[in-house]
Amino acid sequence: MPTYKLTYFDGKGRAELTRLLFTAAGVDFHDCRIGYVDDWPALKPHTPFGQLPILEIDDNIVIPQSLAIARHIARKYGYAGKDLMEQTQADVIVDTFDDLHVEFGKTLYEKDESKKNELKRQFREEVLPRYLRNLEKALKKNCGGEGYFVGNSLTWADLQAINILDITMSDFPDMLKDFPKLGSHRQRVENQPRIYEYLRNRPLQKL
Numbered sequence: 001m002p003t004y005k006l007t008y009f010d011g012k013g014r015a016e017l018t019r020l021l022f023t024a025a026g027v028d029f030h031d032c033r034i035g036y037v038d039d040w041p042a043l044k045p046h047t048p049f050g051q052l053p054i055l056e057i058d059d060n061i062v063i064p065q066s067l068a069i070a071r072h073i074a075r076k077y078g079y080a081g082k083d084l085m086e087q088t089q090a091d092v093i094v095d096t097f098d099d100l101h102v103e104f105g106k107t108l109y110e111k112d113e114s115k116k117n118e119l120k121r122q123f124r125e126e127v128l129p130r131y132l133r134n135l136e137k138a139l140k141k142n143c144g145g146e147g148y149f150v151g152n153s154l155t156w157a158d159l160q161a162i163n164i165l166d167i168t169m170s171d172f173p174d175m176l177k178d179f180p181k182l183g184s185h186r187q188r189v190e191n192q193p194r195i196y197e198y199l200r201n202r203p204l205q206k207l
């Protein structure tokens, strides 16, 4: 088994999907969390694109880009989809949740208070319902929404779903109230034994 070191800041952010994948697969990894002020300036010039996360494999391969990292682990351990079409369907769901994550991010980092409130209103009333409606429709297309996003077993699309919903719900806690299939899917995935244990024990962090 390769050795893995995942380096990121101390938060969920763009590393949590890979942490969830390692957890689901039961694969050991070094979860290296560094400080933005104390550690990052020295490390940044030694990373391929000056960004985190990076995944180091066997001390000699370095992979940047969070979704490339997660896709690599998903493919390696059987969570990418069973054939080309399933893989593409899983990619579509992962990318759509990534878009939602980016939209959510816009509501966090605006400095001007009144602009920030307007961004949050737009996100809550327009952006979020649009994404959730489309994602619930996509979920229902497979087994009426009673199983997984793709095929008949867990893929990285399901892990990306619980990850981004969790991060977004930190500010919009009742956002799934009109989307019962997304809500029950979330519970189904979070109740998988390894994931359940991981979620109970991971650091309590909003983002």
Ligand SMILES: N[C@@H](CCC(=O)N[C@@H](CS)C(=O)NCC(=O)O)C(=O)O
Residues within 6 Å of the ligand: 013, 014, 044, 050, 051, 052, 053, 064, 065, 066, 067
């Ligand atoms: N598309 C990249 C974006 C990576 C990214 O924006 N990383 C941020 C943290 S979330 C970062 O490294 N910030 C520090 C910096 O740019 O100096 C990915 O998904 O990995």
